[in-house]
Every structure is written in structure tokens, then in C-alpha cells.
Amino acid sequence: MMKVISGNEAVALAVKLARVGVVGIYPITPQTTIIEELAEMKARGEISTDVVRVESEHSAMGVTLGAAVSGVRAFTATSSQGLLYMHEMIWWAAGSRAPIVMVVATRAVGAPWNIWNENTDFMSERDSGWIMSFASSPQEALDLTIQAFRISEDPRVFTPMMVGMDGFILSHTKTNVYIPSQEEVDQFIPPRRQPYVIDPETKESMGNIFQPYHYMKLRQSIHDAINESKEVITEVGREYEKLNPLTDYKTLNVSYKLEDADFAVVTMGAWSLDAMEAVDRLRDRGVNVGLYRVRYVRPWAEEEIIQNLGDKKAILVFDRATSLGRAGPLYLEMKATLDNPMKGVIAGLGGVSMGKKDFYEVISRFVEESKEGRLKGVEWYYPREVKEVELGTPRSSI
């Protein structure tokens, strides 16, 4: 069924279709409408999910983890400050190897307050031991959320999984979304599986103090599970075509006009579509450029990336996130994967808007620079009107 819905509505629908047992909910912009929608569904009697209205994001993950280790499917969603407040529990969930699904509607992190989009909140969880995918449309938000339950509950994986999507840009924008039927999803996601269930029958316990060698081996087991999940992800993706034949999840990441390209642009998330249009225009003008969209940050699709980008003359990586004092995280990941000449661009932070024109400008400049052999490392890009803005810091007034 096709329906015009927002990214957040799409996620709530995915949670319903996955027949989630318990959700821990706490409001934070721009994630809020996901949990509002779930609360509405509950009030209308459409779901039997236990909706727990907790007092913080830390507790939202606490409830979710408690329910998950006790044997039911569990979900939560958050953003920005909330994700950071939850940070401790995100690690606890990963260390527990508890299959849990969480959606992050990304948003800048204060100070100062900023409710607009940026991906730094999401990207800063890369070390925690979750599988991390990132959607580029409300459709993908729905698809990846449904797939996340199956992936995280696969015995070859048993790792929590988060699905990111650009706050407001996807969370609040309505587009056509293809929604699979309940029967299809029931067939697609098998009954809940998990490594252990805590209850008096199983006598399982978890989380107490471990010897250093056991601890380290456990950490490696998470690392290995995430790496080996690549196979599961593509397998699940292929099978998802039965639910939605219009999509392509055969690979972790997505290539666009890359095969014959000399130059490659790397992006993640919603602005990839603007970047694609810029690529089209450049192609029309004879510039041999293609695009590679990162859909999975963890596992990192090393082989896929080398295969798709290894032969390119130069690569341009767009980051809507930072590792302050260093570079954009996507750029750093790419740098660690490829030896090709590379440039990083940090843009769109805190909701600074990036249009097709901006992508066109940055990509054109990158192609010229690389032809002239003067690729710079990392650049902060401001659209024309923003360039003029002065920051009145205390220092500048001295």
C-alpha cells in the first residue's frame, strides 16, 4: 500500500508491523512524533505493545533493555541531547548483546541550543557496539527499521541496531511511502530470538564483574558479530524485495553513476538526493562524476567501498557531522579505507541548509582542484548567504 506519510510516521508503522512488545518512550524533538504516534496507536487499540512513558532517555533505554533481556521485542527512539543522555545505556545494551532496535532522528547537540539537523549525535555512537544504518528517505526509514528487527535478532548477529534519519528533513517531511502488509512482515520477521532470556526458568544472569581476559574476549565477540553481520544484512536486504520490490537492499551502501566515473562523491542521509541531482547536472556538462551513499556506518563496508571507489582519481566526502579538532567522521572512516586522493567537506551543521546549487559548486570546485593536483584536506563549507555572517564571540570584541 502507498501512503503519504512522514519519516516518523513511517517508523511508528514499522514498529507496529514488527509487533514490538515493549517501547520505552520519552519526548525529544524531532523524534517526538514517533512516540506520539505509537501512543495514539495504543489508545486506538491498534497495537498490543506496552507503551512505557518514562522519565528520561536514560530510562527509556533501561526499560527497553529490561524488556529485551526478559524475552520480548523492544524499541525506543531518541535524538540529540537525549541520545547523549542515553549514552551510558547504549553501551550497556551493546555489551549485553541484547537485540534492540532504536531510531535516531538526528539533530545538532548543544551548547548552544539548536533543534535543527546534523548527524554528529548519531555518528558519536560509532564506538558503542551497535549496528548502525542511516536512511535517506522516509521509505528507507520504514524499510531499515523493519529489517533491523530481523538483523539484530539473527543468531549470527545478536547485537542491537540503530537506524538514523535526518531530523525534520525526513522525520517531518511527508512523501509517498510503500507499506508492506502485516502478513508479509509477519513472514519476514520470525518470532523473537535472542542469546538468552533472563527468567527463573533459564537462570541466566548477565552483566556482573568479569575477569579482564573474559571482558576482552567479549568485546571482540561484539566486534566480530558486527563485522560478520554484513552477510546477514545483504541476505535480509535481498529477501526484503519480496515485501517491497521497488527498493534495492542487495548491498550495504548505494552506488549512483559510479561505474565509469573518475571522480566520486561520498554522502550519507537525506542530502544525498540533492547531491545526486548535482551529479546529474555535472554529468550533463561532461564531468565524469558519480556518487556513493553510505547506508551502513557499522558494520563498515570496507570491501564494498574498495570495490566501488578504489579506482577513482579523487574522492570528495561530505560530512554533516564533526569530530571537532580533527575532521568529519565519514571522511576519517574513508581515509582509513582508501589510499585515493581525498577531500573532506564539513557542511550543513546545525541546520545550515545545503541545496543542489551548493553541491554543484563544491563538487565542481573539487573536480578542478583535483585536476590541478591541489586537493585540500578538509574544508568547512558555508552557502553564499551564510558566508557573510559574523560570529560575535567574546574574543572578537576585545
Place this chain on the structure above:
Amino acid sequence: MSLGLRDLRSESLLPGTSACPGCPENMAMRMVGMSLGKDVVMVVVAGCSSVIQGIGPKNAYGYPVLNIAFAAGPAAASGMWRAFKQRNKNVTVVVWAGDGGTADIGFASLSGAAERNEDFIYLCVDNEAYMNSGGQRSGSTPHGAVTSTTPEGKKENKKELLFIMLDHNVPYLATASVGYPHDLIDKLRVAKEIQGFRYVQVLTPDPYGWLFDPSKTAEVGKLAVQTCYWPLIEVIDRKVKISNESLHCLKKETRRPLKDFLSVQGRYKKLSEKDYQELENYVDDLWERIISML
């Protein structure tokens, strides 16, 4: 009385814990086993009890345990009982937390769970400091006590969790002391039969933080009650009931002098006359408030 205790079997504490000799938390854990039976799942938050449990993958408690971060116990328990309910399983979920986890870092999630009237027992083992990390003051440390972060003696009074939790209007609330095991066991048995949020705070005098001889744990637990420093009460559906062991505290004249409780502990060694007066006032206020609720 002791005869009755021997009759009660408990497998809640298995041999081979890493507790210090004379540990009051071990005593309390055994009493939990004596009262709640087998169908129990424990959520143990950071604290002595997560160390007493021993080194994983082994577990010195006779219960399945979810160990969890300091502030997440009540939230995790909320998710757990709801999951058991969905799976049609009759399990008593117990959160086991120290006073630091309860009065300080975990208070928001405790308060939230109480407000939602979640269906589990929250058990606070109150040894009045962060003993597991070397005896630092917590919100539950009493006035005048010397701890490793209040070497001069704590300047503030104990945070009164009893009243704070009373104001949450939970269906069941009780205080107990490991000095009076029958009382604790009875209360936990009552708690087990009640639905909704149940809060039980047990005084667990710690020989290493309170500085008394480890053979005297039970005795100090009794002295706290006899001197009325630690009231034993039970509140069911807002009805306050004073336990027999504390009835004498209703009148000031029948209370045992507070000195008898303070003088057996090294943590009060720097107590001035003014501090002593402060503590006496604390006890008077405590009882005045309890009496006003009767």
C-alpha cells in the same frame, strides 16, 4: 525467635560470595530468599552487591540477575515485569540497590517508576555511604558521620527517603533492619502479595564504613532501632503502622539514649556536642512526623 529462622531455608545466597566478613548485605539477601521464594528475578545496580555476587560468568546469588548501570535499575525492572506479563509468567522482580543508587544517582528513575506504579519490589540496602568504592558520603549518610569524602564529619542530615517515597503514594512501603530478620521477612512476604510499586528500605550497618567489629553487625542493626534512629514502619495504602520493635519510640521517655548507638561506631568519633544535638533533633523530628501521620 532464632528457632523460627532456622526453619526458613534460603538458597538466595550461594557459598562463595566475595563479601567482607560480617556483611549486612549478605544477611539481607538471605532474608530475601527466606521470604520471596524461587520465582524471583533480581536487578542489581552498581554497588557492593555487584561485587559480592562474585566474578562472572558465575553468580553467587540463587537468582537470575540483571546487573545494570547505577541509575537504570527501576527502569530496567519496569521493562522486565512488563515483559514477563506479556509472556504470562508469574515472576517477582526485585531491584536491589544501595543508598547511593537510591538517594542520589538513581533517584530520578526510582521516582519515575514509583509514579507509574510499576509492579516490582524496590529494595534499598542502606549502609549510609558508597561503601563499594571506599566509603564516600552519599545523600543517605547521616549528620556527623566521617566518610572518606567528609573526613571532618558530614555537615548535612540524611536525605529522608522514607518520607520522599511516602509522598509518591506507593501501595506498599516499609523500613526494616538486618538486626530484626523476622520483621524484614514478614514485611517482604506482605510486599510479595501486593501489586504495584513496593519500596522497602533496609538498614544494613556496615562494619567497614561505620567502623565497628564485624561480629557486631546484627547488634548495631538492633541498636539503631532501639535508640529510634531507625524507625521500623510499614505503610499499606497510606495507612502507617509502627512495627512492634519501634513502638517504644512513640514517646521520648521510653527511647533508648542515642549515645548507645553512636558510641559503638568509629564514624562518629569527631562528633561535637553540637553535632550530637543535631542528631537528637533529627530523631525527634523523624518521630514527630511519623506520629503526625498516625
